[in-house]
Amino acid sequence: MMDAFRLMTPLFFLFALSCGQAPPVSYTRQMSLTVNDSLQDTHLASRQEHEALLLTRFNSLAELKEVVDIEYTTDEVMLNYKSGNREVSSVLRSGVSEDEFMRARRGGVWAKVQVALMTPYAVVNRNNLMAIENLGRRRPWDFGKGDVAFYDLAETMVKNILPEDLAAMPEKDTTEKGYLNTFNHITAQAIMTSIFSERLADFIADVHERHNMPELITGIFTEAQLKDMKDGPTDNYIDLINNEWGQELGKILQSKYQLSTSTIWTPQLMADYLNDIQGYYSWTFGIGFTPFRTTDEIVTRFAAKINLLLEKV
Numbered sequence: 001m002m003d004a005f006r007l008m009t010p011l012f013f014l015f016a017l018s019c020g021q022a023p024p025v026s027y028t029r030q031m032s033l034t035v036n037d038s039l040q041d042t043h044l045a046s047r048q049e050h051e052a053l054l055l056t057r058f059n060s061l062a063e064l065k066e067v068v069d070i071e072y073t074t075d076e077v078m079l080n081y082k083s084g085n086r087e088v089s090s091v092l093r094s095g096v097s098e099d100e101f102m103r104a105r106r107g108g109v110w111a112k113v114q115v116a117l118m119t120p121y122a123v124v125n126r127n128n129l130m131a132i133e134n135l136g137r138r139r140p141w142d143f144g145k146g147d148v149a150f151y152d153l154a155e156t157m158v159k160n161i162l163p164e165d166l167a168a169m170p171e172k173d174t175t176e177k178g179y180l181n182t183f184n185h186i187t188a189q190a191i192m193t194s195i196f197s198e199r200l201a202d203f204i205a206d207v208h209e210r211h212n213m214p215e216l217i218t219g220i221f222t223e224a225q226l227k228d229m230k231d232g233p234t235d236n237y238i239d240l241i242n243n244e245w246g247q248e249l250g251k252i253l254q255s256k257y258q259l260s261t262s263t264i265w266t267p268q269l270m271a272d273y274l275n276d277i278q279g280y281y282s283w284t285f286g287i288g289f290t291p292f293r294t295t296d297e298i299v300t301r302f303a304a305k306i307n308l309l310l311e312k313v
Contacts (some may be wrong), residue, residue, distance in 0.1 A: 051083045052245050052284045053238045056172045061234045072219040081241050088244035131309040148301045154184035162288035189246025194254040198247050261313050267294040270303035
């Protein structure tokens with residue numbers, strides 16, 4: 001029991017959430033395109049945005065509530081968001097938070113036992129959670145100089161946006177809370193869902209959000225929180241919705257490539273997978289991307305990191 005919780009640091013609670021319905025026809029078509037076709041097709045797509053949300057499109061929580069239905073009950077909040085013929089729902093309930101895991105890690109045997117009794121799912125899945133923690137953090141001391149993580153994938157995708165599209169977008173969209181944050185959540189969630197499961201992603205999300213801002217469940221925010229567009233409730237609720245789209249994307253790619261914890265990730269598979277994610281962003285935001293190549297260092301490094309971690313699962 002002690003060994004299980006020694007492995008569980010708060011660092012792996014970084015991204016999350018879920019739902020599930022059939023994708024629209026245009027989305028299915030986009031996912032089946034080759035890399036070259038995807039680039040050629042990019043500017044044939046409508047400039048109207050679909051599904052994924054950008055924080056930079058909103059100026060307040062009130063504006064977000066115009067497109068996302070947010071309902072509060074005694075011990076949970078439910079978010080419902082419909083885009084086209086697809087709808088996702090995210091439910092955040094009261095429960096164990098990152099704080100309990102931190103206290104258990106620092107505390108004695110009884111503190112660890114208490115958390116284990118509260119959430120046995122974490123103990124059963126401790127190896128998967130450790131793998132996700134490592135995918136979400138740069139660990140050069142374990143994986144060598146130049147190690148890459150989820151954030152690096154998202155950052156590279158922002159750099160891959162075609163110059164003409166970057167030039168046409170508002171400057172705020174290129175900031176950390178613009179495309180980078182959206183890509184980070186969706187890409188990480190897609191990978192976690194494809195390799196592991198939607199349920200595991202839900203678990204990680206819930207534990208993190210309860211720590212990050214427990215007021216998300218009650219909807220009782222301070223004026224300072226409401227005015228904080230960078231880290232306030234608007235940002236957090238958008239993250240929850242984007243996590244849902246990430247999981248939907250992850251399930252589609254899991255089926256397409258027949259992925260599991262026993263899959264060997266070749267550079268070709270990694271590049272194809274990342275290009276499919278960029279294809280989704282092309283459809284979602286009407287922007288084009290330079291494709292990932294099998295020879296890109298980030299492709300080979302991340303594929304090798306996944307394979308090394310999955311050997312221990």
